[in-house]
Amino acid sequence: MKTFLCVIGFVMIAFVSTANAQDRKPLETLKEWRGDNPNEGLAKDSSKFITNAKDLEKLWKAWDIKEKLPEIDFAKEILLVETTRGSRLNLKASLDEKGDLQPLGLATRDLRPGFRYVMITVNKAGVKTIAGKAITPVN
Template sequence: MFTRFLSALLLSAVVAPLAISAELEVDPQQDWYGKTPDNSLKSLAPKSGFVADSDAWEKLWTAWRPNEELPKLDFDRQIVLVGVVDGPNRVMMRPTLQADDIRFIAAGTRMAGPGFAYRLVVVDKGDAKKVNGKAISSGSTGEGSIEVTVVGTLESGLFAIGGETTGATITAQGITWELDLGNDAAFRKLAEEQSGKQVKVVGSLQCKAGVEIADRWIVTVQRITAID
């Protein structure tokens, strides 16, 4: 009898954690697998393991799947999980939701060879606030942000290959950061008027993965003030 009781107790201990983990539904039309012998492209994989904004999504898709049309996603309710393994292997992922945390592990087959393989899986965020313990923040790739105040020289009307620029920068003490002015017409007008001049910018600093530039440091502007 004691043996049956102990077995039941152990079984409940195993089953209990599984009961609070719900497997997330994945649309086969939003689940992409690929592989490439070019290891230099592997560095574009977000360190957080996910993409949570359209900017980073476009850069990653364009680099890894350049001959395919960019799928349109709704990042207000969706997130892209990014799994990477070495070599030309299949990538297996089974995302689950545990409380407010989306959890997944990228596992692969064991074929030797050059390059890496990846899998991009879109899931609904629902009430999730984290992915593998890392906070999901709107407009970022989950690496977090830093509130900054920068006094420096503003430049606007900039262009780059592949459109890899926000079109405006601020430079202070030899360091240049891009400025994300969003859709604020007043910010854009002020940036044009103050191009080449000293300004004070307040905003949040974030790092986004790029293609030509591996790490793009971007300040999402909250305030711009001209300095007379």
């Protein structure tokens, strides 16, 4: 009987997860930046999303990214940021019917010194919140 109830529980969880995933549409990645940094402490205080050029420049300098600071039209795009201590990291995003943008970072479980990062831009149209948090207006 316990086994039967466990199986039913897993089926219900799978059903709910599938239903939630079906309510979201994947967003196209417009631009992407990847890299690593030897100072893993820098990753702890980073924002998961950036909505203005000033915050992007601050992050770019803090992480000492050698690549030229990109120009992003924050009136039309949002920058999502994800970090990991694993050796590989991918980042995607989806949007639900209520306008909640949900970033999804997938990383390997092998821990390495420092951290790896991925930053992507996605279209801002229809986005009202990011992972349930309100977006600050572009300055």
